[in-house]
Amino acid sequence: xxxxxxxxxxxxxxxxxxxxxxxxxxxxxxxxxxxxxxxxxxxxxxxxxxxxxxxxxxxxxxxxxxxxxxxxxxxxxxxxxxxxxxxxxxxxxxxxxxxxxxxxxxxxxxxxxxxxxxxxxxxxxxxxxxxxxxxxxxxxxxxxxxxxxxxxxxxxxxxxxxxxxxxxxxxxxxxxxxxxxxxxxxxxxxxxxxxxxxxxxxxxxxxxxxxxxxxxxxxxxxxxxxxxxxxxxxxxxxxxxxxxxxxxxxxxxxxxxxxxxxxxxxxxxxxxxxxxxxxxxxxxxxxxxxxxxxxxxxxxxxxxxxxxxxxxxxxxxxxxxxxxxxxxxxxxxxxxxxxxxxxxxxxxxxxxxxxxxxxxxxxxxxxxxxxxxxxxxxxxxxxxxxxxxxxxxxxxxxxxxxxxxxxxxxxxxxxxxxxxxxxxxxxxxxxxxxxxxx
Amino acid sequence: xxxxxxxxxxxxxxxxxxxxxxxxxxxxxxxxxxxxxxxxxxxxxxxxxxxxxxxxxxxxxxxxxxxxxxxxxxxxxxxxxxxxxxxxxxxxxxxxxxxxxxxxxxxxxxxxxxxxxxxxxxxxxxxxxxxxxxxxxxx
Numbered sequence: 001x002x003x004x005x006x007x008x009x010x011x012x013x014x015x016x017x018x019x020x021x022x023x024x025x026x027x028x029x030x031x032x033x034x035x036x037x038x039x040x041x042x043x044x045x046x047x048x049x050x051x052x053x054x055x056x057x058x059x060x061x062x063x064x065x066x067x068x069x070x071x072x073x074x075x076x077x078x079x080x081x082x083x084x085x086x087x088x089x090x091x092x093x094x095x096x097x098x099x100x101x102x103x104x105x106x107x108x109x110x111x112x113x114x115x116x117x118x119x120x121x122x123x124x125x126x127x128x129x130x131x132x133x134x135x136x137x138x139x140x141x142x143x144x145x146x147x148x149x150x151x152x153x154x155x156x157x158x159x160x161x162x163x164x165x166x167x168x169x170x171x172x173x174x175x176x177x178x179x180x181x182x183x184x185x186x187x188x189x190x191x192x193x194x195x196x197x198x199x200x201x202x203x204x205x206x207x208x209x210x211x212x213x214x215x216x217x218x219x220x221x222x223x224x225x226x227x228x229x230x231x232x233x234x235x236x237x238x239x240x241x242x243x244x245x246x247x248x249x250x251x252x253x254x255x256x257x258x259x260x261x262x263x264x265x266x267x268x269x270x271x272x273x274x275x276x277x278x279x280x281x282x283x284x285x286x287x288x289x290x291x292x293x294x295x296x297x298x299x300x301x302x303x304x305x306x307x308x309x310x311x312x313x314x315x316x317x318x319x320x321x322x323x324x325x326x327x328x329x330x331x332x333x334x335x336x337x338x339x340x341x342x343x344x345x346x347x348x349x350x351x352x353x354x355x356x357x358x359x360x361x362x363x364x365x366x367x368x369x370x371x372x373x374x375x376x377x378x379x380x381x382x383x384x385x386x387x388x389x390x391x392x393x394x395x396x397x398x399x400x401x402x403x404x405x406x407x408x409x410x411x412x413x414x415x416x417x418x419x420x421x422x423x424x425x426x427x428x429x430x431x432x433x434x435x436x437x438x
Numbered sequence: 439x440x441x442x443x444x445x446x447x448x449x450x451x452x453x454x455x456x457x458x459x460x461x462x463x464x465x466x467x468x469x470x471x472x473x474x475x476x477x478x479x480x481x482x483x484x485x486x487x488x489x490x491x492x493x494x495x496x497x498x499x500x501x502x503x504x505x506x507x508x509x510x511x512x513x514x515x516x517x518x519x520x521x522x523x524x525x526x527x528x529x530x531x532x533x534x535x536x537x538x539x540x541x542x543x544x545x546x547x548x549x550x551x552x553x554x555x556x557x558x559x560x561x562x563x564x565x566x567x568x569x570x571x572x573x574x575x576x577x
Contacts, residue, residue: 343480345505349445350453369480381477417459417509419484419501420477435476436554 039355040399044239044390045188045216045334046357050284051241051393057287058243061280069279070268080279087286091248094289095214095233096224103249103269104277104285108215109139110262111234111249112182114273115211116143118259119180119232120152127179133157133165133194134375136184137213144182162326163192163376171202180209185217189359189372189388190325191334193221200229209257215239215247219292220300220331225250231257237281241393242288246281249273299393300332306391306400307332313404318411322382324359324373335389336373338382341421342414347387350410354403359386381420381430445506446540452510457517460499462486470563474554480504481548483512485555487519487527489563495519495527500555507545511535511552524560 041049061083069084071077085099092099105111120130132144134156144154155173157165165183181203183194196212203210210229215236217223225233233250237243251257251272265274292299315321320340336359339347344358359370369383378386387407391400415421420430461484462469468489475482481504488497498516502509514535519527532549535541541549 341503343504343508346453346509349450349506352450379478381480384477384480417456417501418503419473419482420503422461422484422501430477435478435482436474436558 039353040403041355042390042395042399042403043355043357043388044392044395045191045388046390047238047244048241048392049394050243051288051291053291054242054284054287058280058284061283065279067279069277070266084277084279084282087282087284090286090290091235092250094218094223094293095235095250096226097250098253100270101225101250101253103251103272104282105247105249105273106245107238107247108137108213108234108236109247110273111236111247112137112139112213113143114249114259114262115232115234116140116180116182117147118262118272119209119211119257120147121150121260122258123179124152127177129153129155129175129178130180130182131155131157131170131173131178132182133159133184135159135163135187135189135372136182137188137215140182140184140213159375161377162329163187163190163324163372164194164326164329165199167195167198167202170199174206174208178206178208180211182211182213184213184215185223186214186221186331186334187325187372188216188334189370190336190376191216191330191332192325193217193329193331195329196223196228196230203231204229216331216334219289219296220333222296225252232259235285237285237288240288240292243281243284246278246285248285295393303391303393303395304332306395306397307335309397310389310391310400310404311335311337313401314407317408322378324376324378324386333391335391336386337389338373338378338386339411340382340385341418341424342411343384344386346414347385347407347410350414351403351406354406356390356403357388359383359388446542448539449506449510449541452513452539453506457513458499459501459513461501462488462497462499467566468563470559470561470566472555472558472560472562474558475504475551477503481508481551483508483551483555485512485515485552485559487559487563489524493523493525495522495524504548504551505545507539507541507548508551510539511541511548512555514538515552515556519556524563527556528560530556 065079067076067080069077069080088099088102091102130144130152132140132154148154157169157173159165183199185196186193200210209231211232212230213234214223215234216239218235219240231252235248237246251259259272261272263274268274268277322338324336324338348356348358359373369380373383373386423430464471470487472485484501486499487495490496498519500512500516502512518530530553532553535549535552536546
């Protein structure tokens with residue numbers, strides 16, 4: 001038990017904070033930037049607002065309780081360590097793991113780097129092959145690419161038109177020296193859910209470690225590391241209404257997964273990730289996990305209803321709309337739609353009161369359209385026409401209705417401005433046209 | 439999208455207050471139609487001009503499949519060609535379009551496509567006026 005702090009050591013009262021703003025505010029003109037009205041937030045796959053309960057849990061550690069959790073010699077340290085360990089338990093509880101299997105990191109990108117590079121390098125004397133998919137997050141793909149320059153071989157499994165991997169292809173991809181399989185649980189662009197149970201079984205039978213990037217899945221759908229035979233898992237704080245800058249990696253103890261640390265230092269986090277654990281952020285992650293566990297069922301039901309509302313309304317009013325990714329095996333809160341004959345960025349500009357994102361090339365720094373949409377076989381022009389709608393814990397029915405109404409209105413308007421729509425209305429087959437090269 | 443990527447108001451204006459969106463009769467002898475770009479690239483512009491008997495452009499229309507900058511570039515192109523002769527319109531440069539709309543470097547290709555659209559429309563018009571001359575020039 002942590003002894004109470006003597007009165008004279010407590011910090012002065014912090015200055016009064018600005019009034020707390022609820023995560024969502026009504027839409028309106030946002031031209032002045034600093035005004036009271038801000039766009040509706042429908043981009044939860046990119047990031048989420050802090051749940052007020054998470055902020056509450058973090059505040060003491062951002063104000064009076066500022067000790068380093070690794071300071072063993074005084075009450076500031078003990079208090080901070082206790083909070084960190086409580087957070088670790090909260091994360092572990094959400095995924096059915098033991099506290100000792102949770103390592104705090106700076107986010108899912110770091111966790112993915114640790115899992116892939118760490119495991120590959122540890123076992124490199126005997127094992128040189130890794131299997132992953134073409135629709136993984138960039139940090140997974142880039143980690144694999146980096147390992148290829150170190151002499152590893154990587155198989156990037158294709159996905160079917162619905163975004164799911166073919167289990168037979170996975171089985172065929174194993175080689176005698178495969179050390180790791182990495183498949184994300186829920187895709188951040190199109191929302192599809194991979195068959196994690198089945199993949200876990202296949203990997204366990206072949207004694208190959210199974211890593212999953214669960215950043216978009218945990219706290220939203222039930223994930224159990226033992227049930228699903230997961231050996232490593234990446235967790236992100238800011239995708240589950242927790243703070244930015246923190247995440248975690250689950251590393252199985254039985255059977256033991258070894259990994260070569262990326263970050264050297266004082267040996268914190270079982271030597272796997274040196275560096276002072278940022279107590280306020282870890283506390284926030286823990287609280288976010290606990291809140292998510294409580295709210296999961298209710299959130300899922302509500303978000304499913306809102307998602308169905310959005311899809312039904314749009315698709316009944318607007319022709320030639322394609323939903324990208326499997327209709328059934330998906331997380332409902334991530335909806336990726338392609339509006340044929342309308343370019344994505346122009347639609348985002350038109351929907352200026354709503355924060356959304358697109359798979360269009362124009363919205364990416366590299367000017368290349370989304371590789372996830374390309375992997376599921378989407379025609380390039382439809383890839384340019386895609387919009388991702390994110391529905392989350394704080395999304396209201398009014399926000400969905402407003403978004404739907406504006407979307408329908410502006411799709412119609414942009415189609416009236418579109419030469420492709422005009423040609424299609426005139427009965428021309430766009431595939432028969434010889435377009436000018438650029 | 440960072441603050442530096444915020445869409446310039448000049449670009450938004452062309453969408454919110456559209457000018458010259460639409461179509462002219464492509465079969466009319468004095469109408470030139472240019473269709474440039476490709477759906478696979480996310481950029482297609484159709485630009486049409488109506489030229490009077492003195493060789494002056496009296497009307498122009500556009501339709502674009504593309505981002506806000508592409509729409510604005512082609513919209514501005516239709517504004518600028520009106521009142522010019524065919525030869526004057528051929529002098530419109532993409533850099534002027536980009537400057538007028540404050541296009542960031544990553545969007546300069548939209549203005550280039552708009553310039554191509556103008557040239558394509560005028561080439562089509564010229565071809566319609568004298569198809570035989572075009573044939574002999576090719577040889």
